[in-house]
Amino acid sequence: MKISHALLAMWVAGMASSPALAQSEQPVRGGTLVIPVHFPDPPSFDCAAAGPSALFRISPHYSLLLRVDAERYPEVKGELAKSWTVSPDGLTLTFKLHPNVKFHDGSPLTSTDVKVSLDRLRNPPPGVVSLRKAMFDDVEAIDTPDAQTLVVRLSKPNAAMLQQLAMPYACIYSAKLLASDPSYPTKKVMGSGPFKLERHVSGTEWVGTRFDDYFEPGKPYLDGFRALTVSSPAAINASMSGQVHYSLRALTVSEVERIKAARGDTVKVVGQNNVTPVRIWVAFNTTRPPLNDVRVRRALTLALDRWNGSKAMAGLTGINVVGGMVRPGSTFARSTAELEKELGFGRNMAEARAEARRLLAEAGHPNLKLSLVNGQGYSFLGVYVADQLRQIGVTVDHQVVDNPQWYARRLSGEFDLTTEAPPEYVDDPTVQFSMLTSYKNNPS
Numbered sequence: 001m002k003i004s005h006a007l008l009a010m011w012v013a014g015m016a017s018s019p020a021l022a023q024s025e026q027p028v029r030g031g032t033l034v035i036p037v038h039f040p041d042p043p044s045f046d047c048a049a050a051g052p053s054a055l056f057r058i059s060p061h062y063s064l065l066l067r068v069d070a071e072r073y074p075e076v077k078g079e080l081a082k083s084w085t086v087s088p089d090g091l092t093l094t095f096k097l098h099p100n101v102k103f104h105d106g107s108p109l110t111s112t113d114v115k116v117s118l119d120r121l122r123n124p125p126p127g128v129v130s131l132r133k134a135m136f137d138d139v140e141a142i143d144t145p146d147a148q149t150l151v152v153r154l155s156k157p158n159a160a161m162l163q164q165l166a167m168p169y170a171c172i173y174s175a176k177l178l179a180s181d182p183s184y185p186t187k188k189v190m191g192s193g194p195f196k197l198e199r200h201v202s203g204t205e206w207v208g209t210r211f212d213d214y215f216e217p218g219k220p221y222l223d224g225f226r227a228l229t230v231s232s233p234a235a236i237n238a239s240m241s242g243q244v245h246y247s248l249r250a251l252t253v254s255e256v257e258r259i260k261a262a263r264g265d266t267v268k269v270v271g272q273n274n275v276t277p278v279r280i281w282v283a284f285n286t287t288r289p290p291l292n293d294v295r296v297r298r299a300l301t302l303a304l305d306r307w308n309g310s311k312a313m314a315g316l317t318g319i320n321v322v323g324g325m326v327r328p329g330s331t332f333a334r335s336t337a338e339l340e341k342e343l344g345f346g347r348n349m350a351e352a353r354a355e356a357r358r359l360l361a362e363a364g365h366p367n368l369k370l371s372l373v374n375g376q377g378y379s380f381l382g383v384y385v386a387d388q389l390r391q392i393g394v395t396v397d398h399q400v401v402d403n404p405q406w407y408a409r410r411l412s413g414e415f416d417l418t419t420e421a422p423p424e425y426v427d428d429p430t431v432q433f434s435m436l437t438s439y440k441n442n443p444s
Contacts, residue, residue, distance in 0.1 A: 036235035047171035062191035090157030160430035
């Protein structure tokens with residue numbers, strides 16, 4: 001199915017709440033972190049098939065070869081890899097692994113486990129879904145000269161490869177378990193990460209406890225964590241009452257003020273005005289007439305007022321920054337002046353909408369009717385888009401459906417328009433643009 005994207009191009013910026021800590025305070029061992037997760041239970045426990053909502057719960061149980069360095073974002077640091085080198089031609093990446101790493105069942109983790117896990121990610125066997133396999137197309141072969149050495153050979157240089165290996169979906173699995181059941185990660189959580197899965201109560205909570213044989217000395221500091229499955233409003237109430245310690249989602253200004261009023265100095269606001277790597281766009285189903293006509297698509301994107309829309313959204317959501325295909329303010333981002341020259345990003349909306357109406361008339365669709373199918377998380381955005389399109393004579397049937405139905409309808413093509421919020425974890429365009437490859441190569 002062909003899908004074209006009109007960048008509504010609003011990016012999530014916001015704040016999160018956490019218990020107040022002195023800047024100089026050192027980590028103290030002990031305690032259980034309680035966080036609210038306003039996403040339903042993951043349909044699969046497999047990192048390769050998981051989206052961000054699932055990885056919130058799953059990733060603490062697994063180790064990665066590399067990891068994004070939170071102190072030097074978006075730089076990477078070693079996790080299982082204690083060191084690595086890149087050949088002068090950029091085609092050979094050699095990793096030295098930490099010795100004495102164990103899986104939660106007590107078995108040793110070696111380079112074979114890393115190789116098998118990465119091979120599964122880039123070339124999944126029948127029945128295994130790897131949402132981002134296209135991102136590893138440049139990997140030609142993976143060798144294991146010894147138990148603590150891994151060699152990744154590329155067919156061509158890929159400047160983003162180290163960051164791709166540090167993404168939370170690149171979990172390292174037990175090669176022994178995969179040999180007996182290639183789909184075991186879909187239903188069983190068994191990794192080498194800092195926390196073991198203690199219990200999972202569907203629709204209620206996901207609980208992890210410290211893995212005492214974790215290979216990093218002294219870590220993890222926490223005894224465990226509890227991820228509570230709650231709605232977004234309930235998450236705010238839980239933050240206000242102190243039932244949770246941190247809010248994972250971006251908070252609006254009004255939500256932060258409510259929490260601060262309830263908790264006073266016992267909470268700390270972090271990440272204020274940070275722009276996260278989550279962009280919002282409108283997707284066109286170009287297999288359906290008249291959306292296969294470029295004039296119609298141009299008209300629709302001209303109708304969307306991104307600049308005033310970001311202001312309108314600010315009071316309702318963290319979606320309040322205008323940007324292009326990569327995160328505003330990042331190395332590869334376009335400046336505001338550059339953006340304003342792009343189709344749909346101009347500030348003269350009277351002129352833009354006059355051109356939009358002309359294009360629709362020229363295409364033979366002056367009174368167009370379209371369906372906009374939305375998941376539950378972005379209904380407010382659908383309302384805004386419908387209102388914008390109404391101003392060029394387009395009638396929108398805005399349908400808000402539960403998320404499983406939304407995913408199914410996107411896959412089957414049962415929509416004219418839909419909104420999407422594809423998040424990635426770093427700013428590199430290779431990573432950010434990966435979802436624009438074909439479904440065959442990238443099922444996400």
